Amino acid sequence: MTAPLLEAKGLVRRYVMRRGVFGRTVPVEAVAGVSLDLRVGETLGLVGESGCGKSTAGRLVLGLETPDEGSVRFDGAPMPEPGTDAWRKLRARMQLVFQDPLGALDRRITIGEQIAEPLVIHATPGDHAARVAELLTSVGLREEQASRYPHELSGGQRQRAVLARALATEPALIVADEPISALDVSIQAQVMNLLADIQARRGTALLFISHDLRVVRQVSHRVAVMYLGKIVEEGDPDGVLQEPAHPYAQALVSAIPAPGRQGKRIVLQGDPPSPADRPTGCAFHPRCAVAVAMCREVSPALKPRASDGRLVACHLVHGDAVSLKVAA
Numbered sequence: 001m002t003a004p005l006l007e008a009k010g011l012v013r014r015y016v017m018r019r020g021v022f023g024r025t026v027p028v029e030a031v032a033g034v035s036l037d038l039r040v041g042e043t044l045g046l047v048g049e050s051g052c053g054k055s056t057a058g059r060l061v062l063g064l065e066t067p068d069e070g071s072v073r074f075d076g077a078p079m080p081e082p083g084t085d086a087w088r089k090l091r092a093r094m095q096l097v098f099q100d101p102l103g104a105l106d107r108r109i110t111i112g113e114q115i116a117e118p119l120v121i122h123a124t125p126g127d128h129a130a131r132v133a134e135l136l137t138s139v140g141l142r143e144e145q146a147s148r149y150p151h152e153l154s155g156g157q158r159q160r161a162v163l164a165r166a167l168a169t170e171p172a173l174i175v176a177d178e179p180i181s182a183l184d185v186s187i188q189a190q191v192m193n194l195l196a197d198i199q200a201r202r203g204t205a206l207l208f209i210s211h212d213l214r215v216v217r218q219v220s221h222r223v224a225v226m227y228l229g230k231i232v233e234e235g236d237p238d239g240v241l242q243e244p245a246h247p248y249a250q251a252l253v254s255a256i257p258a259p260g261r262q263g264k265r266i267v268l269q270g271d272p273p274s275p276a277d278r279p280t281g282c283a284f285h286p287r288c289a290v291a292v293a294m295c296r297e298v299s300p301a302l303k304p305r306a307s308d309g310r311l312v313a314c315h316l317v318h319g320d321a322v323s324l325k326v327a328a
Contacts, residue, residue, distance in 0.1 A: 004037035005075055005205050006173055011035070011060050012069035013053075017276055028276045030056045032229035032283075033070070035302075038173070041199060043206040045220030045237065047213060047252070049272060053229040054209045058175040061207065062094050063087060075172070092122045095166035099178035101158035105150040111161045112136075112146025118168040135164040139194060156187035163194065167202075175207045180215065192219060213256050217241045225249045228272060228283040231302055235310035245305060245312045247288045282315070290316060 013031040018024070031053045038044050046054050059065045061072055063079045072079040074094065080086035095118075098104035105114055115135055116128045124131075133143045139160040150158055159179065166174055176195070180188040196219060199206055210216050216223055217237040224234040225246065233246040244250045251266040268287045273279050281298050285291040294315050302313040312318070 002039055003076060004073075005040050006036075006038040006061060006207075007073045008037070008057075008061050008070065009035045009072075010070035011057065011067045011072070013056050013060055013065060014068050019276075026276045028274075029229055029278060030275055031060060031067075032275075032278070034060075034226070034229070034231055035070075036061070036224060036231070036234075038205045038207060040172070040205055041203040042222070043199065043208055043220045045216035045223040046207060046209045046226060047211060047216050047223060048226035050211065051272065051275075052226045053275075054226055055177050057226070058096070058177050058207060058209050062096060062173075062175055063090070064096070089122075092118070092124075092169040093171050094173045095169070095171040095175070097162055097166050097174060097176040097179045099181055101155065101162045102150055104162050105158060107150050109149075110146065111141075111148050111150065111153070115146070115161065115165045115168055118165060122169055124169065131168070132164075135168060136161075138167070138198075139164045140190070154187075155183050156190060159183060159187075159191055160194065163191075163198070167198065170202065171204065173205045173207070175209070177209045178211070179208075181210070181212070188215070195219065213241055213252060225252065228278065229275060230283065230313065231311075232284065232313045233311065234302070235308075239308070239310055245310060245317050246284075246314050247290060247316075248284050282313075292316070 011031050011034045012029065015028045015030060016025045017028045019026060034057050036044060046057065048054055060067050063072065063082055066082060074090065080090060112132050115132045119128045119131060132146055136143055136146060141157060141160050153161065180191050183191060192215060198204060208216065208219055220237050222234065223237045223240045224231045225240065227248045233240055233244060233249045240249060241253055244253050251268050254266040270287055273283060273286060279286055280296060282295045282300055285295040288295065300313045300315050302311050305312050305317060
């Protein structure tokens, strides 16, 4: 097996939040020990509720934010310090596709100028105008649309323009943060097909961040489920999204409308805990219907399940709680 293009270990990212206007500041752990890897030409789908830390994890692996703990390696080398020459040079090989294409584009500058910006910033040799025309064609836009402004394009066309800009420097890795959530269903399919075509032609690795489990299953080689800053399950899409092992993943999958689905919808009680007031033990235990005493006291490790090697962070899945009871 080839070495990972991207390898992140034990990433932790904390912010400071003030409680009330004159209240004290408290640390908020948005990402609480995330490890992931990604190989050339592979897509890893990262899913979970809003606020679970998916987007922050994406920015950490790109080096847009510095982790408080943990490390990121890209193509076998440590991530350079942000703002250094080495970091700027590496940016050409790593790109981010934003959720809102209109917000990601400058409304005062033409599409062609914005697609050419990475070429100018990274001093890419060659005819930039010809390269912009080639990129527009590759994402299904017309050459003459280079002179258009963002508001003159449809939502799907704007997202294609954002993709063209991300592809300008031929990156090895693209982090796509909810790239289709703001688009109509028909346009979503077009953009997903475009991403799959780009990956097949260029061998680009893709970290696909989304809350749409059906889309994630369609495009991903592996799926990782996040809850409150941690990955709680990871494996192949069919396994994770057809027979999830972690109770939280089971609840997510049960919410997907599907004809002939066996079993009832699992409705989680209460809201996700605040990252500023993280529960002891397993972070999911306050909402878990099958939690036992050990879940409230000990945080489960993400480790392979004996039956198939799927990574799961749950005492009950691994039989830890039963082993503890027998030992006692």
